[in-house]
Amino acid sequence: MRLFVRHERELRAYARTLLPTWEAVEDTLQEASVVIWKKREQLDDEAAFLPWAKTIVRFEALKTRRRVARDRLMLSEETIARLADQAAESPDGLLDRERSALQHCLQQFSDEQRKLLLAPYLSSGGVRDMAERSGRTANSLYKLLGRLREKLSQCVERRLTTATDGGMS
């Protein structure tokens, strides 16, 4: 479980690629953690943990997908399969480097903007609630959110590029 905890974020990002909602991601990780525990004997090399765990997450994600397929718009199984293959090869440590870039970039936004950027993750109707409280239409708030997210992702990319260049020299 120590390994699971250490790699939980990587597995969460991987599951997010395959699943349409955070709820589905958390369900899948719960199930996967149980399976990983049960099958822990199969793993003899710690270094192989992440790819092995990703396979389990992928399998559990497929089960979750079938369960939530009725009430969710989802990508096709074929697309998901290709994404799963490609995402399995994500470079180690990238997620954490991006996290620190993100933390830096978030500081460049105002409190209100940060609140809006994080609202989608705090409850499913987070943005809609915020719209109601501020008397805006949800539509316009999503539009604003879209622009903020675009800025944020550009900032993260830029910061990562600069950090990489700096590290090389």
Added chain:
Amino acid sequence: MNSERLRELVDRYYLGIAPEDEVAELDAELREDSHARDVFIAAARLETNLYDEAINAVPAMESGGDPVARRLPVRAIGAVATLARSLKTPSTVAIAITLIALLALVFWPQHPADRTFVTLEQTRAALWESGDLPTADGSRLERGTLRLAEGLATLKFDSGAEVVLEAPASLILTDAMNCVLNRGTAVSDIPESALGFRIKTPSADVIDYGTRFAVSVHEETGETHTHVIEGRVQVEYAQSDEVVELTTGQRNTVVGDTIGKVTDDAEHEHKTIAVKPLDHGPGWTMLESVRDAYTGNNEDHNSDVLLLVKKAIQDGRVNRIAYIGFDLKDINQQHIEEAELLLYFAPTGWGLASHMPDATFSVYGMIGDATDWDESILHKERFPAALGTPEVVHLGSFTIPQGVQKGCFRVRTEALSEFLRTHPTSEISLKVVRDTVARDNGTLVHGFASRRHPVLPPPTLAIRQQAR
């Protein structure tokens, strides 16, 4: 698919707001294009990081930041979901999620000690009407209403947004990113930190995307005029989802049921709002100037929207004198009981205010041949109706205190009423001169709004006629 469209689809997918056709479009792209998949996978990492930030931000924002509580929402969601499935009672999930939502509310930051989010940075010749907020310069303001009867007030929101309120105006402060303008003009300067700053008016919402812009609201009609000085804003019509975007130089008017078309500076003159002065009740007619100009051309010292007024030396061609024409054809001149001239001053950017003492201005009525002038020739070296000749009648004076360059200044005298009553034609010509000479060269150039000014009201004649 271009990368912009791809990013948009990916973003909307992760936010859970992409409709069926967009998901299908995204699916096709992801299936075929490995680069698109890279973008999608990178977005999942950003999502994950934002998700973790959100989970951590909840308790971190409350005092202390209990480490057990930090991961509580996510752990609870997962654990409850597992539990619920093992119990085979889906309703438990709903109940648990409600509980978690409540927990999140409890953890959401509240700052009972300090609810302020705006600083009243400075005021100029401000006169306040009853409101529920302090009005001293430097005051920190919370939610409430500001009512500015005269002058200007500069507000700095904690988001970084700066709003200059021009009287007469009424503004409700909502939070650091929102305010409601019910009448008057607000000129806003929005830095990146306040992207999305919103001014609500009775007929529209004006949302800023990094820009300087002016919004004016006519109190009685709720009409909203928006003019983008630089950058980009979005105007949302209050009664539907209709939206227009304005970029530098563009204007828009929302009146009643319609969101007007977008116009460019070059094509149209902006119809300024006839801001109704506070002390003109029913029975008053407001007339805007039909022509105005100033003399004293100085090649690089001109303004298209302000009428410049200056007196540098006792006499000379560098002095500037403003001329204003009104048409009283809809007024029964003999029945004029009272009249007032209103001029809306604004900084010209020329000269030193500190070198200018309190400045007195005089308004003269022009008669005879002197009234024969038009806007196009006045910039040349013509000075119709020289002072001290029988062609001019002194109608009144007003004083602008030292340091003040903005605000509405008025002349309301019996001489003005009498001049209008007895003028032989309906075409009225007035000239405005500055009596005060500055201490030295580099003297301040005063200016007031012409009828071409984008935001400020034009020279206005308020007339009250005898009730019949």
